[in-house]
Amino acid sequence: MTKNTDTRQLILDTAATMFHNQSYNTVGVAAICKQANVSKGSFFHFFKSKQDLALEVLEHFQILISKQLINKAFLSSISPMQRFDIFINELFNFQQLQTQTHGHMPGCPFGNMAMEQSTQDEVLREKSAACLDQLASHFQTALSDAINTGALSSLDIEASADAMLSYIEGVQLLAKARNSPELILKLGPAMKLIRIENTE
Amino acid sequence: MTKNTDTRQLILDTAATMFHNQSYNTVGVAAICKQANVSKGSFFHFFKSKQDLALEVLEHFQILISKQLINKAFLSSISPMQRFDIFINELFNFQQLQTQTHGHMPGCPFGNMAMEQSTQDEVLREKSAACLDQLASHFQTALSDAINTGALSSLDIEASADAMLSYIEGVQLLAKARNSPELILKLGPAMKLIRIENTE
Numbered sequence: 001m002t003k004n005t006d007t008r009q010l011i012l013d014t015a016a017t018m019f020h021n022q023s024y025n026t027v028g029v030a031a032i033c034k035q036a037n038v039s040k041g042s043f044f045h046f047f048k049s050k051q052d053l054a055l056e057v058l059e060h061f062q063i064l065i066s067k068q069l070i071n072k073a074f075l076s077s078i079s080p081m082q083r084f085d086i087f088i089n090e091l092f093n094f095q096q097l098q099t100q101t102h103g104h105m106p107g108c109p110f111g112n113m114a115m116e117q118s119t120q121d122e123v124l125r126e127k128s129a130a131c132l133d134q135l136a137s138h139f140q141t142a143l144s145d146a147i148n149t150g151a152l153s154s155l156d157i158e159a160s161a162d163a164m165l166s167y168i169e170g171v172q173l174l175a176k177a178r179n180s181p182e183l184i185l186k187l188g189p190a191m192k193l194i195r196i197e198n199t200e
Numbered sequence: 201m202t203k204n205t206d207t208r209q210l211i212l213d214t215a216a217t218m219f220h221n222q223s224y225n226t227v228g229v230a231a232i233c234k235q236a237n238v239s240k241g242s243f244f245h246f247f248k249s250k251q252d253l254a255l256e257v258l259e260h261f262q263i264l265i266s267k268q269l270i271n272k273a274f275l276s277s278i279s280p281m282q283r284f285d286i287f288i289n290e291l292f293n294f295q296q297l298q299t300q301t302h303g304h305m306p307g308c309p310f311g312n313m314a315m316e317q318s319t320q321d322e323v324l325r326e327k328s329a330a331c332l333d334q335l336a337s338h339f340q341t342a343l344s345d346a347i348n349t350g351a352l353s354s355l356d357i358e359a360s361a362d363a364m365l366s367y368i369e370g371v372q373l374l375a376k377a378r379n380s381p382e383l384i385l386k387l388g389p390a391m392k393l394i395r396i397e398n399t400e
Binding site: 162163 | 221222223225226302304305306307310311312314315316317318319320325328329332359362363365366367368369370371373374376377378379383386387390393394395396
């Protein structure tokens with residue numbers, strides 16, 4: 001790894017932690033540079049703007065969430081509806097560890113960005129929406145597998161996955177408002193009850 | 201109404217609109233004063249701080265949402281489970297009007313504040329959580345009435361109301377990320393499917 005790659009990665013990791021545990025709006029470029037101990041010149045050598053950095057931070061979280069949550073839960077070797085239970089447990093572990101480390105439950109990095117920036121920054125709104133869509137795609141596959149194995153009867157797969165995603169984002173919102181990751185364990189498993197019927 | 205009351209209310213209304221359609225973090229005291237055409241001296245005569253103003257803005261939204269949503273849906277004269285359908289329709293009307301007026305779906309003012317400030321400001325986190333709790337209290341009453349009339353069998357009323365609140369907050373989050381209030385109409389009615397059973 002070259003020194004350039006190290007510095008770039010350091011800025012990215014620092015910003016990811018700061019955005020997640022504070023907020024995108026609160027954390028400025030100067031604060032990121034100070035925390036990472038790099039100059040502003042160095043920052044703007046690697047990133048055109050704070051928005052440019054934020055797009056990469058969201059991709060960083062896509063990779064992290066794939067590794068720590070999706071790749072443990074959404075496996076074809078696991079029975080379709082059981083995948084949601086494993087996902088809820090892993091999500092709780094992730095948010096509880098963050099809460100223990102930082103003192104506050106940070107919530108979903110995609111949901112946070114969507115709520116903060118959707119009214120103000122079309123690029124970040126679209127990127128957040130795309131990250132949320134990617135989560136829903138795993139729910140779609142599980143629902144489709146559940147129908148194929150007879151565990152579920154026919155339903156609107158796309159809308160039902162959106163509804164399950166909405167629920168789990170909302171559970172994280174309420175858990176963040178109460179600073180109580182335990183709410184994920186209590187309410188989360190009910191995501192399996194939500195379905196939107198085919199309208200045709 | 202005295203001139204003082206007018207000025208105070210003008211600052212409050214201006215901040216409510218700006219916080220809701222942009223964000224709490226983005227909008228500074230200077231911008232509020234400029235938009236309301238009042239001096240900073242006048243602002244700090246009425247409000248100790250931006251946080252102090254934000255607490256009153258959240259109360260302003262509690263009153264607004266009571267008038268425009270709760271008082272139309274959560275009436276004892278309406279059958280308990282139907283109240284949720286009326287609530288969803290009114291919520292859609294409210295968010296659609298905001299989207300048409302401002303170009304972006306703003307989402308729930310309590311959910312927005314909770315997501316933005318919960319990691320950083322304990323006072324605003326607790327106030328947001330209290331506003332969300334108040335919403336859930338109407339869901340609790342409807343669930344309790346539904347059990348009493350035999351429309352629902354026994355369940356954990358408090359947890360089920362929290363789960364329904366989570367869902368509807370998450371639906372607004374996803375609708376905001378996609379800038380599509382129609383999602384509230386499509387996904388919202390499924391809130392009636394969510395329940396958390398008694399564990400005893």
